Amino acid sequence: MRPRSVAAVLAALVVLAGCGGTPRPGSSGSGDYLEQGVWRLQAVDEVRVPDRGGDTPWFRVSPVDGSVEGSTGCNAFSGAYRAGGTSVTFGPLEATERGCADAGATDVERRMLEVMQAADGYRIEGGRLLLLVRGSIRMVFGAAG
Numbered sequence: 001m002r003p004r005s006v007a008a009v010l011a012a013l014v015v016l017a018g019c020g021g022t023p024r025p026g027s028s029g030s031g032d033y034l035e036q037g038v039w040r041l042q043a044v045d046e047v048r049v050p051d052r053g054g055d056t057p058w059f060r061v062s063p064v065d066g067s068v069e070g071s072t073g074c075n076a077f078s079g080a081y082r083a084g085g086t087s088v089t090f091g092p093l094e095a096t097e098r099g100c101a102d103a104g105a106t107d108v109e110r111r112m113l114e115v116m117q118a119a120d121g122y123r124i125e126g127g128r129l130l131l132l133v134r135g136s137i138r139m140v141f142g143a144a145g
Helices: 003-017 103-118
Strands: 039-044 058-062 067-071 076-084 087-095 121-125 128-133 136-143
Touching (some): 039 103, 058 076, 103 128
Antiparallel strands (some): 058 067, 076 087
């Protein structure tokens, strides 16, 4: 085999070896990752957030440009995010200033933005994203359809 052919075969094997195996940082090994798509809020500070269809708070991250975008259920927000291993940070986050329909939605919005900007870690367990602040679970998200 010619040297150039050997190099091509070795390069192909390296690429194929990277296609499986080790789970990505922060994952439970199930193939669910922070960057997997849209995450819908299920609970904040152990209080269940009702599913309000299109008004349910959500977010998604883009590893391409390090951005996060989403909705609090009342307002759109965006900003930066950074993840590595099991750590994550969001912010600063900026949100539109539309009013919420009720006091409950206003409280969810305030707590969601506060906790996201305080988050320092995450875990993914059973298809759910757990956002952590100093090791404590503060928000739970489910993967959107």
